[in-house]
Amino acid sequence: MLRFKRITAEVQLIFAYALANILSALEYRSAFIVQVIAMIANNSLWLFFWWNYFQQFPLVNGWQGTDIVILWAVAASGFGVSVAIFGNARQIPTLIMNGGLDAYLGMPRAVLLHVCIAATDPSAWGDIIFAVGAYLLLVHPDPLHMAIFIMLIPLTALIYTSFMVLLGSLAFFLGNTEGFAQQLFGALISFSTYPMDIFNGFVRVILFTVLPAGFVSFIPLQLLHHFSWPLLGILLGAVAIFALGATTLFRTGLRRYESGNLMGAQM
Amino acid sequence: MSIVEVEHLAKTFRSRERASGIAESMRSFARPRYRTREAVKDMSFSLEAGEVLAFIGPNGAGKSTTIKMLTGILYPTSGNVRVLGFTPWQQRHQLAYQIASVFGQKSQLWYHLPPQDTFNLLARIYELDMNEYRKRRDFLIDVFDIADYIRTPARKLSLGERMRCELAATFLHKPRIVFLDEPTIGLDVIAKQRIRDLIAQLNVEEGVTILLTSHDAGDVEQVCRRAIVINHGEIILDESVATLKSHYLKAKTIDLQLAGTVEELLTNEAGDQQSRLKLQLSTPELDREGIQVLKAQGHSLRLEVDTDRCPLEPVIASIMQQQHILDMTISDPPMETIIAAIYGSQGTVDNSIPSPAAVESAGLLAE
Numbered sequence: 010m011l012r013f014k015r016i017t018a019e020v021q022l023i024f025a026y027a028l029a030n031i032l033s034a035l036e037y038r039s040a041f042i043v044q045v046i047a048m049i050a051n052n053s054l055w056l057f058f059w060w061n062y063f064q065q066f067p068l069v070n071g072w073q074g075t076d077i078v079i080l081w082a083v084a085a086s087g088f089g090v091s092v093a094i095f096g097n098a099r100q101i102p103t104l105i106m107n108g109g110l111d112a113y114l115g116m117p118r119a120v121l122l123h124v125c126i127a128a129t130d131p132s133a134w135g136d137i138i139f140a141v142g143a144y145l146l147l148v149h150p151d152p153l154h155m156a157i158f159i160m161l162i163p164l165t166a167l168i169y170t171s172f173m174v175l176l177g178s179l180a181f182f183l184g185n186t187e188g189f190a191q192q193l194f195g196a197l198i199s200f201s202t203y204p205m206d207i208f209n210g211f212v213r214v215i216l217f218t219v220l221p222a223g224f225v226s227f228i229p230l231q232l233l234h235h236f237s238w239p240l241l242g243i244l245l246g247a248v249a250i251f252a253l254g255a256t257t258l259f260r261t262g263l264r265r266y267e268s269g270n271l272m273g274a275q276m
Numbered sequence: 277m278s279i280v281e282v283e284h285l286a287k288t289f290r291s292r293e294r295a296s297g298i299a300e301s302m303r304s305f306a307r308p309r310y311r312t313r314e315a316v317k318d319m320s321f322s323l324e325a326g327e328v329l330a331f332i333g334p335n336g337a338g339k340s341t342t343i344k345m346l347t348g349i350l351y352p353t354s355g356n357v358r359v360l361g362f363t364p365w366q367q368r369h370q371l372a373y374q375i376a377s378v379f380g381q382k383s384q385l386w387y388h389l390p391p392q393d394t395f396n397l398l399a400r401i402y403e404l405d406m407n408e409y410r411k412r413r414d415f416l417i418d419v420f421d422i423a424d425y426i427r428t429p430a431r432k433l434s435l436g437e438r439m440r441c442e443l444a445a446t447f448l449h450k451p452r453i454v455f456l457d458e459p460t461i462g463l464d465v466i467a468k469q470r471i472r473d474l475i476a477q478l479n480v481e482e483g484v485t486i487l488l489t490s491h492d493a494g495d496v497e498q499v500c501r502r503a504i505v506i507n508h509g510e511i512i513l514d515e516s517v518a519t520l521k522s523h524y525l526k527a528k529t530i531d532l533q534l535a536g537t538v539e540e541l542l543t544n545e546a547g548d549q550q551s552r553l554k555l556q557l558s559t560p561e562l563d564r565e566g567i568q569v570l571k572a573q574g575h576s577l578r579l580e581v582d583t584d585r586c587p588l589e590p591v592i593a594s595i596m597q598q599q600h601i602l603d604m605t606i607s608d609p610p611m612e613t614i615i616a617a618i619y620g621s622q623g624t625v626d627n628s629i630p631s632p633a634a635v636e637s638a639g640l641l642a643e
Contacts (some may be wrong), residue, residue, distance in 0.1 A: 026397065026398070029397050070470075110349075115348075117373045
C-alpha cells in the first residue's frame with residue numbers, strides 16, 4: 010500500500026513537471042510551433058529518402074520499406090517520449106560541472122528522477138507526432154499491433170534515458186564529458202534508425218551491449234512482426250539492466266559531487 | 277533544545293593547479309598537479325529551536341559549503357552533523373520535508389512562468405494536501421504582498437519582487453529550519469529592508485529557525501540575534517549580535533553630497549597638509565574624536581562615525597545647521613573590515629584581509 014502511494018506520488022510529480030514544461034514552452038508559442046514542425050519535417054525527409062531507396066531496391070537483406078517506417082516510428086516515439094518527459098537527462102554533465110544539482114538535492118524527491126523530468130525540449134513533440142502519424146498512415150496497423158507499439162514506447166524511452174544518464178554520470182568521475190556524451194548518444198540514435206541486418210559480427214555485439222541500438226530498433230521491430238513472450242522478456246531485462254546501471258552509477262557519482270557557485274535559474 | 281548539532285565538521289576539495297600559458301597547460305595535461313583545499317576545518321556549533329543565526333565571513337570563507345553539508349547537498353570529509361535528528365547526507369530525503377533553503381544567486385522560480393505555477397509545482401514536490409496548500413499560499417501571498425505579480429512571468433519581475441516570491445515559495449511547506457544564503461544580494465536599500473522585515477516576522481510568528489549567511493552587516497544587525505563569524509573555514513567568533521554590534525559594528529560610514537563645498541565644514545587645527553581634517557561642529561558637546569573624515573572633495577564628504585562615542589543623529593543635525601544636504605547614504609562597515617577588527621582584537625594576523633587602518637588610509641582625504 011505504501012509502495013503504491015509512493016508510485017502514485019512520483020507519477021503525479023512527473024505529470025506536474027510535464028505540465029509546467031509544456032506551459033513554459035507555450036510562453037513562446039511561435040517558437041514552439043516552429044520547433045515541432047521543423048522536427049516533423051526533418052524526420053519526414055529521412056523517411057522519404059529511405060522510402061525512395063526501397064522503391065529502387067524493394068528488398069535489402071530481407072528488409073522492406075514498411076520495416077524502415079516501423080523502425081523510424083519506434084525510434085522516434087521512444088526518443089520523443091524520453092526527451093518530452095525525461096529531457097533534462099541530457100543536461101546531467103553540465104549540471105554536475107556547474108553545481109546545478111543543488112536545487113534537486115535540497116528537495117524531498119528521488120534526485121535522479123527529479124533531475125530528468127525537470128526540463129524538456131519542445132521539439133520532442135515533433136518526434137512523437139511524426140512517429141505516431143507515420144505508423145498509422147504508412148503501416149496501417151490493426152488494434153493489436155497498435156497496442157504493442159504503444160507498449161514499446163515507454164520501454165524504448167527508458168533505454169534512451171538510461172543510456173543518457175549513464176553517459177552523463179561519467180562527469181562525476183571524469184570531469185566534463187558533455188561532448189563525449191553527445192557523440193555517443195548521437196551514435197545510438199543513428200544506429201537505431203538503420204536496418205540491423207546490414208551489421209554483422211562484432212558491430213552487432215556492440216549494438217546489443219555498450220551501444221544498445223538493438224534494443225530500441227531491432228527487438229521492437231521483431232516484436233511487432235512476430236510477438237513472442239521470450240523476446241519481450243529479453244527487452245524487459247535490457248530495460249531493467251540499463252535503468253539499474255544508470256541509477257547505480259548516478260548514485261555512486263553523487264558522493265563525489267562538489268557543487269558550485271554559478272548563478273542560475275530554472276527555465 | 278538543539279536542533280542543529282555540528283561536531284568537528286570538515287570538508288576538503290581537491291583541484292588541479294597550474295600556472296597560465298600554453299606550455300604550463302600541456303605540462304599539466306601530461307602530469308597534473310593537485311592541490312587540496314580545506315574549505316571547512318574542524319567546525320563545531322549548535323543551534324537552538326527558534327534562533328536566528330548569522331553565518332558571516334568574506335568570500336571563500338566556507339559559509340555556503342557548510343550550509344550545503346547541513347542540507348545534505350554535500351558529503352563532508354569528516355565530522356558529524358545532526359539536523360532535526362537526521363544526518364543530512366544520509367537522510368536527505370526525510371530532512372528535506374522539514375527544511376528549506378534559499379540561495380540568493382540561484383532562483384527556484386521558473387524563469388518563463390508566473391510564480392503561481394512554480395508554487396503549484398512545489399506543492400506537488402512537497403506532497404502537500406491541496407486544500408491546505410491553497411490556504412497556505414493565500415496566506416503567504418498576503419504576508420509577502422505579492423498578489424499584484426503572482427501571475428506575471430518571473431523573468432519580468434524586479435529582483436526585489438522576485439526575491440519576495442522566492443521567500444514565499446520557501447515557506448510554502450512550513451519548514452522548521454530555513455537556510456538563507458545571501459538573501460539580500462543585489463537588492464536596493466528598500467528591497468533589502470523589506471526582505472529583512474519579512475524574515476524577522478516569520479521567525480516570530482511561526483517560530484521557524486533561521487540560519488542566514490550574508491556579506492551585508494545590515495542583515496546581521498537587523499535580523500539575527502547571534503552571529504558566527506568564519507574565515508578560512510574556521511569559526512573565529514561565536515557571539516550575540518548585541519556583543520558584535522558593541523565591539524565591531526559601531527562604525528557607520530556617512531556619504532554626503534553637500535550644496536556648498538566641504539571646506540566650509542572642515543578645519544585643519546594644526547594648519548599643515550599632513551594633519552587630519554576635522555569636522556566643525558555646531559554642537560560643542562559632541563566628541564569629535566569619534567568622527568573621522570575619510571574623504572573630502574568638492575561637494576562630497578565621507579565620514580566614519582563611532583556610534584559608541586558619538587551618536588549619528590546630532591552629527592547629521594549639526595551638519596544640516598551649517599550646510600544644505602543634497603543626498604546622504606549611511607552604510608555599515610564592509611565585512612572584511614569587521615573580520616580584520618576581530619582578528620585585531622584577538623591578537624592574530626590574517627594577511628588576506630586588509631587591516632582597518634589600511635582600509636581607512638586608502639580612502640583618507642581628497643584623492
